[in-house]
Amino acid sequence: MYSQIIKNDWKNLIGDRSVWLVALGLALLLGYAIYNGAKWSGAQSQLHQTLVQEQQQRFTEARDRLTRGETKPQPGQPDPSDAYAIGTSLAYAVLPSSPLSFTSIGQSDLLRPTVGVSVLSKQRTVADKQGFENPLVLLAGRFDLAFVIIYLLPLVVLAFSFNLLSAERENGTLQLVLSQPVSLARFGVAKLLHRFAIVFLFVSAVSLIGMVLSALNLSSSKFWSSVLMWLVAVFSYTLFWFALALLVNSFGHSSATNAVALGGCWIVLILVLPSLMNAAVTSIYPMPSRVEEINAIRSVNLDMRRDGARLVSEFYQDHPELAPRSDVADKSLTLAYVTIQQDLKRRLATVEDRFNAQLERQQRTVERTRFVSPAIAMQEILNQIAGTDTSRYQLFRAQARAYAESWDAVFLPVIYRNVKLAPEDYDSIPRFTFYPQTPAKFMAGIGVGFASILALTSVLFVFAGLRLKRSRLLDQRDRLLSFTIIRANRAGSTKTQVSKV
Amino acid sequence: MITRIAKKEILEMWRDGRFRWTALIVVVLLGMALILGGKHYVTTKKEREAAQNLSRTSWLTQGSRNPHSAAHFGVYAFKPPQPLSLVDKGLDGFTGVSIWVEAHNQNPPQYRPAEDATSVGRFGELTGAFVLQLLLPLLIILLSYNSFAGERESGTLVQLLSTGAPTRKLATGKILGIVCCLAVLLVPASILGAVGLLLASENGWFVWSIPRLLLMSVTYLLYFGALVGVGLTVSALAKSSRKALIVLLVFWTVNCLLVPRLVSDLAEARYPSPTTEEFWEAVHKDINQGIDGHDPSNARSAKLKQQILERYGVKDEKDLPINLNGTMLNAGEEYGNTVFDKHYGEVWHSRFAQEKVHNVSGAIAPFMAVRSLSSAMAGTDLLQYRHFTTAVEQYRRDLNKFLNQYFAEHSRTSEGYNYFAGKELWDQTPGFTYEPPGTAWVLKQQLLPLTVLLLWCFGALSLSVLVANQTRKLN
Numbered sequence: 001m002y003s004q005i006i007k008n009d010w011k012n013l014i015g016d017r018s019v020w021l022v023a024l025g026l027a028l029l030l031g032y033a034i035y036n037g038a039k040w041s042g043a044q045s046q047l048h049q050t051l052v053q054e055q056q057q058r059f060t061e062a063r064d065r066l067t068r069g070e071t072k073p074q075p076g077q078p079d080p081s082d083a084y085a086i087g088t089s090l091a092y093a094v095l096p097s098s099p100l101s102f103t104s105i106g107q108s109d110l111l112r113p114t115v116g117v118s119v120l121s122k123q124r125t126v127a128d129k130q131g132f133e134n135p136l137v138l139l140a141g142r143f144d145l146a147f148v149i150i151y152l153l154p155l156v157v158l159a160f161s162f163n164l165l166s167a168e169r170e171n172g173t174l175q176l177v178l179s180q181p182v183s184l185a186r187f188g189v190a191k192l193l194h195r196f197a198i199v200f201l202f203v204s205a206v207s208l209i210g211m212v213l214s215a216l217n218l219s220s221s222k223f224w225s226s227v228l229m230w231l232v233a234v235f236s237y238t239l240f241w242f243a244l245a246l247l248v249n250s251f252g253h254s255s256a257t258n259a260v261a262l263g264g265c266w267i268v269l270i271l272v273l274p275s276l277m278n279a280a281v282t283s284i285y286p287m288p289s290r291v292e293e294i295n296a297i298r299s300v301n302l303d304m305r306r307d308g309a310r311l312v313s314e315f316y317q318d319h320p321e322l323a324p325r326s327d328v329a330d331k332s333l334t335l336a337y338v339t340i341q342q343d344l345k346r347r348l349a350t351v352e353d354r355f356n357a358q359l360e361r362q363q364r365t366v367e368r369t370r371f372v373s374p375a376i377a378m379q380e381i382l383n384q385i386a387g388t389d390t391s392r393y394q395l396f397r398a399q400a401r402a403y404a405e406s407w408d409a410v411f412l413p414v415i416y417r418n419v420k421l422a423p424e425d426y427d428s429i430p431r432f433t434f435y436p437q438t439p440a441k442f443m444a445g446i447g448v449g450f451a452s453i454l455a456l457t458s459v460l461f462v463f464a465g466l467r468l469k470r471s472r473l474l475d476q477r478d479r480l481l482s483f484t485i486i487r488a489n490r491a492g493s494t495k496t497q498v499s500k501v
Numbered sequence: 502m503i504t505r506i507a508k509k510e511i512l513e514m515w516r517d518g519r520f521r522w523t524a525l526i527v528v529v530l531l532g533m534a535l536i537l538g539g540k541h542y543v544t545t546k547k548e549r550e551a552a553q554n555l556s557r558t559s560w561l562t563q564g565s566r567n568p569h570s571a572a573h574f575g576v577y578a579f580k581p582p583q584p585l586s587l588v589d590k591g592l593d594g595f596t597g598v599s600i601w602v603e604a605h606n607q608n609p610p611q612y613r614p615a616e617d618a619t620s621v622g623r624f625g626e627l628t629g630a631f632v633l634q635l636l637l638p639l640l641i642i643l644l645s646y647n648s649f650a651g652e653r654e655s656g657t658l659v660q661l662l663s664t665g666a667p668t669r670k671l672a673t674g675k676i677l678g679i680v681c682c683l684a685v686l687l688v689p690a691s692i693l694g695a696v697g698l699l700l701a702s703e704n705g706w707f708v709w710s711i712p713r714l715l716l717m718s719v720t721y722l723l724y725f726g727a728l729v730g731v732g733l734t735v736s737a738l739a740k741s742s743r744k745a746l747i748v749l750l751v752f753w754t755v756n757c758l759l760v761p762r763l764v765s766d767l768a769e770a771r772y773p774s775p776t777t778e779e780f781w782e783a784v785h786k787d788i789n790q791g792i793d794g795h796d797p798s799n800a801r802s803a804k805l806k807q808q809i810l811e812r813y814g815v816k817d818e819k820d821l822p823i824n825l826n827g828t829m830l831n832a833g834e835e836y837g838n839t840v841f842d843k844h845y846g847e848v849w850h851s852r853f854a855q856e857k858v859h860n861v862s863g864a865i866a867p868f869m870a871v872r873s874l875s876s877a878m879a880g881t882d883l884l885q886y887r888h889f890t891t892a893v894e895q896y897r898r899d900l901n902k903f904l905n906q907y908f909a910e911h912s913r914t915s916e917g918y919n920y921f922a923g924k925e926l927w928d929q930t931p932g933f934t935y936e937p938p939g940t941a942w943v944l945k946q947q948l949l950p951l952t953v954l955l956l957w958c959f960g961a962l963s964l965s966v967l968v969a970n971q972t973r974k975l976n
Contacts, residue, residue, distance in 0.1 A: 107620050376624075379624070
């Protein structure tokens with residue numbers, strides 16, 4: 001019976017020219033989105049890799065020059081034994097991109113995957129002089145695979161399912177079907193699952209080809225596990241929209257009404273609820289004003305020429321272990337400057353902590369309430385799989401700060417003791433390594449996302465099933481008609497009976 | 502005749518539960534958006550005023566300092582929000598709110614609000630503009646898809662035409678009906694918006710905003726007009742109301758979802774923005790080695806030093822009546838200014854080239870035109886962003902020039918940087934104030950999207966009247 005329903009549905013679908021058009025359009029959109037994302041994220045990771053390599057090369061060269069005793073500064077090449085010059089030459093902590101970063105640009109176009117590291121505060125380095133992205137592009141959002149999946153895929157699903165049962169009734173075929181030994185609920189579910197399988201397999205196949213073509217390293221297990229999670233995500237999300245369509249169909253309205261109702265659901269779930277959620281979260285946990293940060297910066301009203309001598313002598317009193325080995329009179333300005341900058345750094349860090357804590361609270365609230373819209377849950381999941389979610393950037397910033405402290409720990413003692421860097425000191429300059437969330441924690445986070453989508457989906461299925469069992473889809477006349485047909489079937493003379501009816 | 506058709510349309514809409522519910526949701530959302538926007542405007546304005554004052558106070562009370570050290574201590578300049586940003590936040594989430602004014606560097610604005618928000622914000626913020634540009638069009642589609650196609654299906658069109666009513670009048674009546682339904686929703690919302698604006702803005706900002714508010718209203722009316730025209734045209738030409746609905750929903754998706762992202766990415770690919778690293782590397786290279794690559798900074802300063810010694814007719818810099826350091830700093834600033842003009846010029850060039858692509862794409866998607874015009878009137882567009890950064894940069898250059906000159910003229914080279922100035926000098930420097938550009942200036946830059954929107958509105962409406970004839974044939 002099921003195979004017949006599916007066979008018949010398949011024939012109907014492939015006979016429909018508009019189905020082919022939609023398939024072609026979807027394939028083009030998916031393909032372009034993957035290409036576009038890969039181009040952008042490829043250029044980004046290229047840039048950041050170069051940054052790390054250049055930095056490594058600079059240090060190696062400086063170390064070599066120091067070993068050879070070439071300490072005379074050259075344009076663009078500071079004295080390799082000068083701890084201040086090396087400690088203030090900007091280094092970067094770089095967040096490595098994940099294997100599927102091109103599938104969802106997420107927050108990576110807005111939040112920076114590089115943090116400048118220097119003995120000076122971020123204000124005195126290029127790290128605080130950024131933001132050259134075009135705001136128009138940030139506002140519009142990127143045309144990436146996540147966009148096609150979150151926004152457009154549901155539209156395709158709805159186009160395939162808004163008249164799942166209503167069209168059968170409007171064409172008069174429903175009575176014929178129900179004259180067969182199959183219940184309305186089973187018929188609906190069979191047809192739905194068939195269409196779901198087609199859409200899901202099509203989207204997965206096209207996306208997989210795109211991903212394999214765009215992947216940098218096909219042999220990495222991280223790539224394949226991410227792909228697997230991506231497939232599960234798309235599976236759940238697609239199923240949700242089909243379930244919604246089945247529920248709307250179970251009310252037994254006309255195809256046009258179904259289309260309007262489903263369109264309305266799409267708008268509410270994808271446009272209205274996320275914007276309401278954003279408004280709610282930002283009103284419950286408003287960000288402290290950035291004025292506070294400026295306040296903190298301004299509160300350090302110190303001047304290296306005016307206050308320098310006092311600051312430096314205070315510093316040495318507090319840190320006798322760093323007492324200089326030689327006269328520091330000629331270095332007093334530098335030392336004062338570094339001391340002031342370190343003070344500024346600490347004050348900025350406390351303000352930064354407050355911002356991070358508040359953002360953390362906002363993020364938690366979103367995570368706890370993401371079940372209100374599968375689009376919100378899906379956005380978070382796709383960003384997590386791509387490694388472009390807010391939390392990963394927060395983790396990165398925290399680790400980069402710890403890294404900056406270890407950087408200071410190498411250079412500051414040398415600067416304050418007023419000694420020269422030795423080649424061995426170069427070996428102790430730490431390299432930044434990003435430690436991602438533990439797989440267990442990562443899976444727990446993403447698992448809640450999956451669970452919230454699947455829970456919503458099951459609720460929809462249960463409701464749809466209950467409604468279809470009570471079968472209001474058929475009015476009294478329909479019932480009578482199918483009853484007649486069933487009787488006629490039993491009598492063994494279907495054709496003549498039906499034509500009479 | 503026309504009014505009677507319009508009356509019938511209105512009555513039918515009102516009886517339709519779908520319309521009542523959708524209209525209610527849209528109005529509630531619009532109200533919420535305006536209230537949230539108003540609150541946001543008031544707090545932001547207060548915050549930034551407080552910050553501007555704070556920056557000024559700490560500048561005045563910085564104590565004695567070398568004028569150049571003071572220039573490094575610097576000032577913060579804040580972008581004051583404009584009242585109509587309560588309707589349309591435009592680019593505000595993605596543009597920095599504050600610029601650090603310091604010596605040697607033209608800094609880009611910092612603290613983009615979106616950086617301090619969760620990724621849910623990327624779905625779009627609930628603002629008046631969001632409701633008016635994205636959701637209201639859906640309501641218009643709902644109002645119009647059935648107009649002709651529905652009457653044809655129910656057979657009432659034949660009766661209507663048999664009365665000898667000219668189709669043009671029929672179409673005009675239908676347009677009028679839809680417009681009246683929209684007015685029922687929008688007039689109270691506009692009054693609410695205007696009252697909110699009056700409450701939120703003080704010191705004459707309300708009066709200042711009136712022309713902008715009027716132009717913004719015209720913008721939205723043109724947009725809605727265009728959509729009514731498209732809706733009726735499709736309804737008149739479509740074989741069934743179902744087909745009309747599908748075509749209109751596809752139009753909405755292309756207009757509001759696909760085109761904005763596609764065009765933005767295509768424009769970015771064509772006119773790429775530099776990365777932070779690239780930008781500063783190029784700036785530092787030009788400052789150190791000269792813009793043409795053959796004028797390194799040490800050669801520049803040696804030459805300048807020689808010129809100054811010759812001008813004053815002395816051999817040793819210690820004999821100069823001025824402090825050479827101040828003069829050198831000024832020369833450095835001036836050279837830096839040309840370098841920054843070049844590189845920021847390129848950044849803005851690429852941004853505006855991209856914006857032009859966006860505006861041209863208004864020809865296929867009126868959403869692009871209305872977004873541009875609306876944010877321009879709200880003062881949250883690219884051009885007024887640049888207007889602010891330009892004003893800050895002018896302030897920075899004047900301030901640095903003044904401080905360096907004062908430094909040069911009030912001390913001798915032998916003092917080096919050990920010359921200190923005090924409060925009387927800081928008092929002489931003006932505080933930063935920002936005057937937003939006039940409405941006429943803003944409008945002049947928006948002629949392309951305005952023309953596009955006018956064409957859309959009158960084109961689509963006339964087309965709908967013209968194709969109304971078509972329904973007779975289709976019948």
